[in-house]
Amino acid sequence: MDDIYQHFRKEEKQFIDLAMDWKEFVERTYAEKLTDFLDPRQQFILQSVVGDGPDVRYAFFGGGPSCERKRALIFPDYLKPQEDHFQIGLYEIDYPRKFVKLEHRMVLGSLMSLGIKREKFGDIIVNGDRIQFFSSTEIEDYIISQFKEVGKANVTIQKLGLDEVIEREEEWVQMEKTASSMRLDAIISAAFSVSRQKAQSIIGQKLVKLNWKITEQPATDCFEGDMISARRLGRCKIIRILGETKKQKLRIQFGMVKS
Template sequence: MDKNKLSNVEEKICLAYKANMVVYSNEFYTPDECNEIKIISNKRAINFYSYGVFNEAERKMLAFAPEEEELFYPLQLIKIKANTKFINLEHRDFLGSIMALGIKREKLGDLILKDDCCYLPVASDLVDFIMYNLKHIGKSPCKISLLDVTDDEIPQYSFEEKLIITSSIRLDAIVCGLCNMSRGKSIQYIEMGNILVDYAVVDKKDYRVKIDSIITVRGYGKYKIENIIGYTQKDRIKIQIKKFI
């Protein structure tokens, strides 16, 4: 985590401790950042909470509290309906159009696409700005509405579960299994910075992948390493994974 983010989080934890009150982040944090922040919070004897609206959400808003109590995170869920019949819009189309407004990625949660609609948790202080200024996704006109996270039907992630067999848990071997590509191509992808592990670029082919890691392969998709379930007769590793779809 960069120094500015870390300093901001430490200030919020200190405020929660000194004022004996709930303090919220106004940004969303990735799993690796949350793990780091939780350690800091525990050292201060402050409870750490996180919320991303969706089940298995990865980017989450945080809360720090001396005691357990009802939490009201400063976020809202927007639904973006794109008016298109001939173009299949992807996550990057929605995310790119929103960030083109000058909005930083950490102000946005996970994106889920269902039936040409994008569902996206957003920091509350930016909702009006997005609703007023976001008129198109790419070249397609769009409409934005607010959903009630307690009453409305909230979409959830869909996964394709699969089994890969690989020679090791090195990153180059894992990428081969995930994307069905050659070892040489996987190494090239890694060295070009096209592989993210838990949202951070990893360019070392011998990086050892851990269970529960999220691996993003640009141009191929995003995967979660679920579990090692056994070995073949030739001692190759059987790994259960989930692909986000």
């Protein structure tokens, strides 16, 4: 199994080991293992670790059809997973919409301020003035009783059925751009049409996430499939490296969020 490490970044070794422990637990006990919410990169790693063997299988569910963050159920072959196996609840935030504008980052910050680990809740979905989020049902009572404020706005939480989820207010488009290298600062500069210096500055301010993790290293190498988000600039995914231009720059196909 040591060979699997060479396919991933060094900083991902800890999660690989954790995924291996989950798989071994299912093999040893012949019982299922439900994880917290995983980001798409973690989901990919888990798929690689568990593989397609007949004895141990996996399934992902985030609460809705377009969710990025999902819980994983690792299970023996006899189990037929249903939605209720994942223990996910959908909650909508009620607040004075006429007087206050709430944003994704504000909701995320308020949830984190309750002492809840990020892994315990899933996607936060914003559409107009409606805001919903998914959470593990095991912390439902705590959230409903303690989540009372976002910014300076008083809020209340209403639980909904999973079939009442709203659509995400974003659209992805594909485009080709050129970058001088696969360094993170060069990719940000190319994708969002900002200077290399600006890219390095926002990385240093901890405003950039690579595969859903904050990074402060401009020289970090990026690869196909990587997801990058830069606050106030947007989100992009490196879909494919298409080759080099005559000036020896890299032609890259990006997926970009169009708000």
